[in-house]
Amino acid sequence: MAKLWSGRFQKETDRLVDDFHSSISFDSRLYKYDITGSMAHAGMLGRMGIITREEADTIINGLQEILTDIEAGRVEFSVAAEDIHMNVEQLLIERIGAVGKKLHTARSRNDQVALDVRMYLRDEIDAVRRLLAELIGTLLDLAEQNQDVVMPGYTHLQRAQPVTLAHHLLAYCQMFGRDMDRMRDCRRRVNVMPLGAGALAGTTFPLDREFVARELGFDAVTENSLDAVSDRDFAVEFTAAAALVMMHLSRFCEEIILWSSAEFGFIELDDAYSTGSSMMPQKKNPDVAELIRGKSGRVFGDLTALLTMLKGLPLAYNKDMQEDKEALFDAVDTVKKCLIIFKPMVATMRVKKENMARAARGGFTNATDLADYLVQRGIPFREAHEIVGRTVAYCLERDKSLDDLSLEEFRRFSDAIDEDVYEAISIARCVAARNVTGGPAPEAVQKAIRAARERLDKNSSC
Structure with a gap:
């Protein structure tokens, strides 16, 4: 098959090159x-x-037939035609004859592919936003x-202060x-x-x-023909945003993996979103999260590949x-697949409330509240901090919690x-007392849930 660009060449490209x-x-x-x-361009x-x-009508009708045939699985693409643009154009010429050769008037594959990728990415962004919602x-x-x-709640993976599971989940809603x-x-x-940017110079x-922009639902047209065909920063930007989605999913998955272990015992994943071991019959593994x-x-890696591909390119294409x-x-594909599977996995997990509550009562998570208690009685915070630190050391030596101390023991400090x-x-008081905007107190959490739903409704509609 002769290439649609082969007029200048004296021999065919090698098959390896193809x-x-x-x-x-x-x-x-x-x-x-x-x-x-192409239909909008022809129009x-x-x-x-x-x-x-x-001629425009003939081209548009031919393109519509090709689209119908592709979606019905009746078209086999050719490697020799290189890419989707040349495959479609070749099919069009075969079907409607010489008038099909007029479709490529006033455009290049350079601005054509930039158009295709932007239209594709526009739809995929909408899909990702729906999945996030x-x-x-x-x-x-x-x-x-x-x-x-x-x-x-944890810092450094050490028990720090008590919160609620609702408050923890709301953190990911924010992300x-x-x-x-x-x-x-x-x-x-x-x-x-x-x-309309052509190969590089319009x-x-x-x-x-x-007119074409309106037909295809674009808000504006590019203002510089060199920039229009030579940059893919919009693809980099999407991939960077996708990488942040994946980072947030990965952090949440790490917690799910920890929480489902016997050492934490905070949750149990549904059987439908877990796997077993080929050797150890007792195992229930959080493979989806992993x-x-x-x-x-x-x-x-995709983000790094795009940045590296672009970093040394002179203008234009x-x-x-x-x-x-x-x-x-x-x-x-990756971010969509992960969002699709993550939602039912987390929706079906069983929360082990007593284990969470038991863990919250351990590890001196109420130590800061004891310091705050002392501050409210006129003791400077740094002194209160030191007093509580010594009290905790006393408890550790005797395998006690702060709640176990008698008033006489407290007054030693x-x-x-x-x-x-x-x-x-x-x-309960430690949680309820933190009734500030963004805090874990029940009243603050209820307000946060309402605000998040309102924000979600607004974001989903735009």
């Missing part, structure tokens, strides 16, 4: 966007008199169900909410139409780029940029301590 050069094995997923963009060419309206909704449901479940915002913001920069034909944690590295697609496609200390350092 295989190495071809991108159809992965960019075929862009077929819908390539055809839709504009006819509207502007660059080709006749009849569904996950946040699930976490908010779990938070509502577990507002009274007290658990230890995933910011991920939604980043995706929305990225989409605004993706949704700029590059068609075209001499009188195009109506704004695999999501592992897949975060793929998306981080270079063949290196063909390498943008596999990394971008992998990032899209400070005369300011009275009978009301036991109420002040009760775990």
Whole structure:
């Protein structure tokens, strides 16, 4: 098959070059966007008199038939035709004849592929945002169900202060909410139409780029033809946002893995989202969570690949940029798959409330509250901190908790301590007393859940 660009060449490309050069094995997923963009381009060419309206209609009808056949599985793409753009154009010429050769008037594969990738990514961003919204909704449901479940909060993976499971889950709602915002913001920069930039310097034909942009749902057109075809920062930006989604999922998975261990015993994953051992019959492994944690590295790698591919390229288009697609496609596929499987895994886990509460009562998680109690009695915080530190050391020597100490023992360390200390350092009181915006107190958590639902509704609609 003669290449559509072969006029200048005296011999055919080597078969090895055809295989190495071809991108159809992965960019075929862009077929819908390539055809839709070509239909809008053909309509504009006819509207502007660059080709006749009849020719434009013939081209558009031919492209629609090709789209129908591809979606019905009746089209086999050719490696020799290199990419999705040339495959579609070759099919069009075979079906409608010479008029099909007019489709590529006033455009290049450079601005064509930039268009296709932007249209593709626009839809995928919308899909990722929907998945994030569904996950946040699930976490908010779990938070509502577990507002009274007290658990230890950690720093350095050491028990620090008591919180509730609802408060813990709301932290991830905040993270995933910011991920939604980043995706929305990225989409605004993706949704700029590059068609009309040509290979690098535009075209001499009188195009109506704004018409094509409106037809394809773009907010604006690119303002510099060199920039339009030579950068993929929008793909980098999406992949960076996807990497942050994966980082948040990975952190959550790490906690799920820890919590499901016998050492923590905070949760049990549903059998449908766990696996067993081929050798040890007692095992129930959190493989789904582990695999999501592992897949975060793929998306981080995709981001690095895109940045490295672009970092040394002079303007304008270079063949290196063909390498943008596999990394971008992998990032899209990976983050979507992980979000899809993560939501039901966390929704079906069984919370072991008593184990969480027992852990919250250990590890001196109420020590800060004892210090606050002393501050309220006029003792400077640094002195109170030192007093409580000595009290904890005393307890450790005797294998006691603060709650186990008698009033007489408390007063060995400070005369300011009275009978009301036991109420002040009760775990329930420690949580309820932190009734500040963003805190773990039940009232604050209820407000946070309501605010998060309102924010989710607003973010989901834009």
